[in-house]
Amino acid sequence: MLKKLKRIKRFSLALSLLLIMSLFGSVAADAQSVVNGIVRQDISPSDKVNHNHGSTMVELHDGTLLAVWFSGDGERDGNITKLVGARSKDGGSTWTAPFTVYDTLDFPDNNPVLFVDSQYRLWLFYNVIYNGQWVSAQPKYMYSDLGNYEYTARDGGNPKWHYPQPIYMNGDVMAGKGTFSGGVWKYGVKGAEVKYVAPSSVTANTYLDPSQYVEVTSWFNPSDKRYITDSFVVAMKRKYEKFIDYLQANKPYDDVYNGRTQEIIDSLQNGIYVGSGSSYSKYEPPIIKNSIERASGADNNSNTWNPMYRRLGWQTKNKPIEIQYNGKSRLILPLYSDSLALSICVYTDDHGATWKMSEPIVGAGTIQGSLIQLNNGNLRAYFRSGKLDGKNGRLAWHTTYSESSDGGQTWSIDKVDPYLKNDGGFEISKLPNGDWLAATNQETKRVPVDPVQSGHRLTFSLLKSSDEGQTWKSIMIEGNNDLTVSKDTYEYPSVIVDHYGNALMNYSHFINFNGTDKRMGFAKVAASEIQTLFDSVVTATYGSSTPVPVINNVPTIILAKNAATQMNFTLTVGGSVQADGDLHWSSDLSSVASINNNGTVTAVGAGTAQITVVSRKYGTIYKCYITVTP
DSSP states (O other), rough: OOOHHHHHHHHHHHHHHHHHHHHHHHHHHHHHHOOOEEEEEESSSOSSEEEEEEEEEEEOSSSSSEEEEEEEOOOOTTOOOOEEEEEEESSSSSSOOOOOOEEEESEEEEEEEEEEEETOEEEEEEEEEESSSSGGGEEEEEEEEETTTSSSTTTTTTOOOOOOOOOOOSSSSOOOBOOOEEEEEEEEEOOOOOOOEEEGGOOOOOOOOGGGGGEEEEESSOEEEEEEEEEEHHHHHHHHHHHHHHHHHHOOOGGGTHHHHHHHHHHHHTTTTEETTTEEEEEEOOOHHHHHHHTTTOSSSTTTTTHHHSSSOOOOSSEEEEEETTTEEEEEEEEEEEETTTEEEEEEETTSSSSSSSBBBOSSEEEEEEEEEESSSOOEEEEOOOOGOOOOOOOOOOEEEEESSTTSSSSSEEEEEEEEOSSSEEEEEOOOOSSSEEEOOOOOOOOTTTOOOBBOOEEEEEEESSTTSOOEEEEEEOOOOOTTTOOOEEEEEEEEEEETEEEEEEEEEEESSSSSSSEEEEEOOOOHHHEEEEHHHEEETTTEEEEEEEEEEEEEEETTTOOOEEEEEEEEEETTTSSSOOEEEEESOTTTTTETTTTTEEEEESSSEEEEEEEEETTOOEEEEEEEEE
């Protein structure tokens, strides 16, 4: 009997231990299943004096983070604008006080770009503005080698940099006037003017292939016409011709409305002039003609035909990419010119000792490119859209892209991406599993709100693609898409992936826009949660718990004018319903349908309004239409 009791006790003890272990295992499993969502933190403190913008961030080889941005009294016209930085040694949870990284005395420093290459060299690219206009920008770089930039080595302060070096834009030498000799056109070794042939020199016996020149007229002497044979200018002209052919054949901007593509073509070819005589309420010169004239030096009022405005005006924005090409490590940096409304890449095969220019990448104002490498080894560059001199906003809110199969030297004809949008700077990065991430101002206004579906900076999103940009999913990192209430803006978002696989984002956070508080923001999505957040969903019911029907592929509720209905939203994250999502909802046309804090929708007037629901914690987005009948 005693033995039996002992066996029972041992069994009970074992069972108790199993239950306890099971309980702890359950608790551990529950702890592991907890989803923290999007973590946000300010990099810099409140600043009601300086304009803080254009941040970049990098993970150093010691696992710490370095962020740099520009701060001062303006952008291109600032006198005290300089590069400022901060560090984090805990993955972005806390940041050091900002410190000066570099200051070109009396000239503004803009658009810093940080990058660590395969040899652990830390690069800092940026541009200096010489006369208060983007056309006077010059890209420069500094670098810091191993042992001179780590957190502990610099006590959490500024890296020890080598002195700044400029990146010169050479291309064809300024060879001046060509002469025909021995059956070919020959040019000098060096001259003061762009490479050209005088039209009067071209005869039946001195043939010049029309595809090898562009006829350009001086702005200051109508009789001074030249055949510009400079390869950069010729490439601009020919690639613009092919881009126009692509637009006419595919009409990629007509997803906004029929005829929108033709409006883009008209802006490129003819410009936009609203007004009469010499008085214009809107004056936008033709991008193709004016940019070619500028690249030729035809508009240089100090030294006509000297292409000074092509050698200057280049700016940094996004990170370079390092690839293996022809047995060497090649660093490729995207640059853009507001004054020409196009981009190039510069590349070095010798660790920065020399740099070479790519051919121009033209399109609908292709600026601020972001580079990524495809599985087949080709490069793809995505661009936002701009206009000449950066003064007239966006030509369109679609991104465009071009590809290179020769290490960034030549680029395909630009194409319009059917999904990715932007309203400013953006950046693309790659996860360890090969998926792509894009940080961008993805949300745009609908046609009933804005006929051209313009973008805005009241939100920014993180997008993920598992098929190299063919399709994307989106979560909202900042903002709630309520265009009638939100006053904060989230600008120039960028994204990197650290060695853990976490998605780290930095951006300009302008609080109460038109106010003065401008700081740098930081957001993080843990590697273990990236897929979970992108798989999260919001479902909706209305009335007596009726699921919202899908009409023409869009969830849509039809209401009669003055009717009201109750909407309820359910958030599912990681397979479980979550009540802590901090859901916010809004209507983009309250004159058609409004929604109150309790989720009651009221039909106000005939038309269609869009209800957007966003989880502040998880970034989940839900949209549906409310169609109101008279």
